[in-house]
Amino acid sequence: MNNVQVVDILQGHIDEVDEFLEVILEDIAQAEKDIAGRIEELSLPMADMASFEKMLEDRKYRAELIEGNQVIEHALARTNAVMRLWEDDIDAGLQASNAFIEWLGDHTDGRWRLEQPSLLEIFDAMNGNAEGWLLAFERMSDSAQDLTGQILRLMNTMADVEKKAGEVSRKNWRHE
Numbered sequence: 001m002n003n004v005q006v007v008d009i010l011q012g013h014i015d016e017v018d019e020f021l022e023v024i025l026e027d028i029a030q031a032e033k034d035i036a037g038r039i040e041e042l043s044l045p046m047a048d049m050a051s052f053e054k055m056l057e058d059r060k061y062r063a064e065l066i067e068g069n070q071v072i073e074h075a076l077a078r079t080n081a082v083m084r085l086w087e088d089d090i091d092a093g094l095q096a097s098n099a100f101i102e103w104l105g106d107h108t109d110g111r112w113r114l115e116q117p118s119l120l121e122i123f124d125a126m127n128g129n130a131e132g133w134l135l136a137f138e139r140m141s142d143s144a145q146d147l148t149g150q151i152l153r154l155m156n157t158m159a160d161v162e163k164k165a166g167e168v169s170r171k172n173w174r175h176e
Helices: 003-047 049-056 059-106 117-175
Strands: none
Touching: 003 049, 003 059, 003 117, 049 059, 049 117, 059 117
């Protein structure tokens, strides 16, 4: 196998890692956006509790609200399952990036520099890729932690809404 073939294979792997990072970062950003929107939707009526309680007196509205929360709970369960996979991928990516950076560092001043100077450009590019991947995995880790916080906030908001809906339902039931 010659250097051109090796470079082609290497470039294919680089492209795969870059695409993986891009897709996961986009998915996390979309999940953060969706969850932030749902938190806002649920928090808005609770900001004016008197009006919210009045709205909750409508049995149909209460049922729709609870059904909507059940759909969100199902989506959150799927999101949590995906996040566990992401965590494994992020941890593996951080470890692999650090190991690769260490390996590259160990070989920076090797004899190969004199024996195969044509590889210097590739070696330098791989150093840049490894550093970029490490930064991307660190960003993914931070974003995943932020997303976990948002999920907890959404779950707490949903619990508050359901608690208030239950209170209004019981109050209305006693008056019927």
